[in-house]
Amino acid sequence: NSLMYHGHKTGLFNTRVDPSTPHFGPMMRSTCDLSTGSLFCIGDIFPTLRQVLPNRGIAFIFSTIQAPALIVRPESFGGIFFQLAGLMEVRAIEPNREERIAGKMTLDISGSMKMRMTSKVVKGKITLDQISMKTLTPEILSQDELDDAGFLSHEIVQRMVNDILRDGIPIPVHPLFKLRSPRLTLYDRSFEISTDFALNSKLIRQLTSQDLNDVIKRATANRRMA
Structure with missing residues (x-):
């Protein structure tokens, strides 16, 4: 609902x-x-x-x-x-x-x-x-x-x-995940969604690359302040 x-x-x-x-x-x-x-x-x-x-x-x-x-x-x-x-x-x-x-x-x-x-x-x-x-x-x-x-x-x-x-x-799914072969099972006033999923490798690379860049920038800034 x-x-x-x-x-x-x-x-x-x-x-x-x-x-x-x-x-x-x-x-x-x-x-x-x-x-x-x-x-x-x-x-x-x-x-x-x-x-x-x-x-x-x-x-x-x-x-x-x-x-x-x-x-x-x-x-x-x-x-x-x-x-x-x-x-x-x-x-x-x-x-x-x-x-x-x-x-x-x-x-x-x-x-x-x-x-x-x-x-x-x-x-x-x-x-x-x-x-x-x-x-x-x-x-x-x-x-x-x-x-x-x-x-x-x-x-x-x-x-x-x-x-x-x-x-x-x-289906409101975070872009980090990709559903594969989802299945729907009906029960009394509820249903179950079961699925395999794959991680969005491209997005993961972008996120980890951004995190690494942020770490490098912070480290560089700290050295300059020191």
């Missing part, structure tokens, strides 16, 4: 989906037809948004409200369970590329996560079990529409979260 807190404070879990985003780009519009190149778009999920702001590009801006929480169990009991609370800002993109906030909603997400480690980062992939969306701007995003969004919103958010986690969370 310390890694999750660090990721929250540094904005690691924040993300944006807009018309330029791979996979989702063509559907990130309030209005769609044959002329737009897509027969399905966000406006079909949120008809009030389509009615109030037709023919706009749409951007979703996600940020965490608090650090995600992880509950760790052995693999035989389901592995890692997580909870994530966030704010989704919906922006309308005008033809001149100017953006304005159209609506906001909160998201409460829970699911399971599979994690793996490399020598530098922890990577995760999530499967959502539940997602709850609450509107903060009912005049644009009605609660009934959010409730009806159902399966499609589930898939969109799941892919968004996995895109956030794709690059991984950096």
